[in-house]
Amino acid sequence: MSQIWSYTGDTGPEFWPGLCEEFYAAAQFPLQSPILLSYEEAQALEKALKFTYVEQNIRVQKINETMHFVPVDAASFVDFAQNRYYLTDIHFHMPSEHVISKQQAPLEFHLVHKDEDGNPLVCAVLFDLVEDEDKKCNNGKLTLEAGKDKEQSLNPEIFLPENITYFHYEGSLTTPPTEGPVQWFVFDQIGLMSRFLIEAFKTSLSPNNRPLQNKNQRPIFYKK
Numbered sequence: 001m002s003q004i005w006s007y008t009g010d011t012g013p014e015f016w017p018g019l020c021e022e023f024y025a026a027a028q029f030p031l032q033s034p035i036l037l038s039y040e041e042a043q044a045l046e047k048a049l050k051f052t053y054v055e056q057n058i059r060v061q062k063i064n065e066t067m068h069f070v071p072v073d074a075a076s077f078v079d080f081a082q083n084r085y086y087l088t089d090i091h092f093h094m095p096s097e098h099v100i101s102k103q104q105a106p107l108e109f110h111l112v113h114k115d116e117d118g119n120p121l122v123c124a125v126l127f128d129l130v131e132d133e134d135k136k137c138n139n140g141k142l143t144l145e146a147g148k149d150k151e152q153s154l155n156p157e158i159f160l161p162e163n164i165t166y167f168h169y170e171g172s173l174t175t176p177p178t179e180g181p182v183q184w185f186v187f188d189q190i191g192l193m194s195r196f197l198i199e200a201f202k203t204s205l206s207p208n209n210r211p212l213q214n215k216n217q218r219p220i221f222y223k224k
């Protein structure tokens with residue numbers, strides 16, 4: 001199926017629900033993403049996310065509006081609330097979709113996980129861009145080779161910030177179909193990413209962030 005949605009014009013975000021029945025049905029889920037996050041409104045989160053990330057082969061592919069880093073095997077996973085979710089996809093949005101304390105970041109990575117029934121859990125990591133010609137991520141932990149359909153070995157923990165503190169809430173996917181529920185974890189330590197590295201993967205300079213959605217009184221949690 002050719003892509004029927006975009007981020008601008010008459011196939012842009014406000015028109016996604018009208019583009020097809022599948023998108024319409026997904027948009028009926030009341031807790032949409034992304035949302036504005038703030039410390040003042042957050043409750044303490046008791047349960048913690050536990051990461052088991054390992055070095056594994058990852059394929060670089062262009063899908064829809066962004067580059068994706070797709071694990072070849074189910075190897076890295078997270079545990080949350082007695083459930084295990086395997087890492088299935090990594091991609092990014094520019095500028096950031098989530099906004100923390102009214103600050104939008106230039107870049108947001110999504111680490112998408114799924115449990116054995118296909119229920120999604122997404123970790124979002126916001127980044128500032130730095131002028132690092134060595135094309136590094138997070139102070140030298142990553143150098144990626146740019147190029148479509150390339151496979152390389154890496155540990156996805158390179159995308160995680162050093163301090164693992166995060167907001168947690170229930171939301172939706174941010175690209176159509178925007179179905180839910182999705183367990184969201186948005187890290188509040190902003191990472192550093194080489195602008196040159198990202199530009200090597202960027203196929204278009206136009207923004208690919210969905211606008212902020214209504215919170216609809218849902219609870220927001222924070223784990224420190």
Ligand SMILES: [Zn+2]
Pocket residue numbers: 091092093110174
């Ligand atoms: Zn995303």
